[in-house]
Amino acid sequence: MPSAITLAQVSKEYAGGVRALQDVSLSVERGTFLAVMGPSGSGKSTLMHCAAGLDSPTSGSIRIDGQEIGALNETRRTELRRERVGFVFQAYNLIPSLSIEDNITLPLRLAGRAPDRDWLRTLVDRVGLADRLHHRPAELSGGQQQRAAIVRALVAKPAVVFADEPTGALDLRSAHQVLDLLRDLVREMHQTVVMVTHDPAAAARAHRVLVMADGRVVESLDRPSAAELGRRLVALGEA
Secondary structure, three states: OOOOEEEEEEEEEEOOOEEEEEEEEEEEOOOOEEEEEOOOOOOHHHHHHHHOOOOOOOEEEEEEOOEEOOOOOHHHHHHHHHHHEEEEEOOOOOOOOOOHHHHHHHHHHHOOOOOOHHHHHHHHHHHOOOOOOOOOHHHOOHHHHHHHHHHHHHOOOOOEEEEEOOOOOOOHHHHHHHHHHHHHHHHHHOOOEEEEOOOHHHHOOOOEEEEEEOOEEEEEEEOOOHHHHHHHHHHHHHO
16 A cells, blocks of 8 residues: 655755755555655745645655656646645635635535535544534634644545645644644544644654754654754754
8 A cells, every 4th residue: 555645756946946855755645644844945935835736846755645746737636636635724715705614615526526425424524524514614713623634635535635734824722723633633533734843842743853054854753752852952052
């Protein structure tokens, strides 16, 4: 069985010779929770954008659910993202005029697909939003809106969910609830989650943490503590 995500010697160079990624190789097993962290400018966001097929690397190979994405044209790459990749962002990206249910199912409807109603019910029950489906986003708390965004990311049954600073706009209690939810989805539903974060406490919830600096993965840590990750970031900042 292929990994959910595989990168082999991936580099990304921008105009002016700026190398945002340098020969990054990694494999994300299905049903695992991976966090990627590092100082500002370390390459963690570029890594996520390339791994998710949102940006193209300058060199190297990327596979999503066993599919090499470098050989795909933009139309097919868009289809692959829609079918096999879910996204959760710091800004919830919910449409204010739509109900929560319509926000959740919008990507499927844009793709011409009907939602699996049993799966949708399972998800909204799991995140505690069954009684909020007909509300507008403004009627929900920030934590509830982020949970709706997580359901939207999962409703198409993706191979992997990428979460970009998913707790950055939340208060501490809501942030803990969202992180607990992501970890529970990995454990209970065998979902694969890749989370980019600058927060050591958030990263410590993951099974494995990649620490990046200068476009490279400098460490891979299994179940590190928040204190340990904090020390690593401080050390990188002083290097």
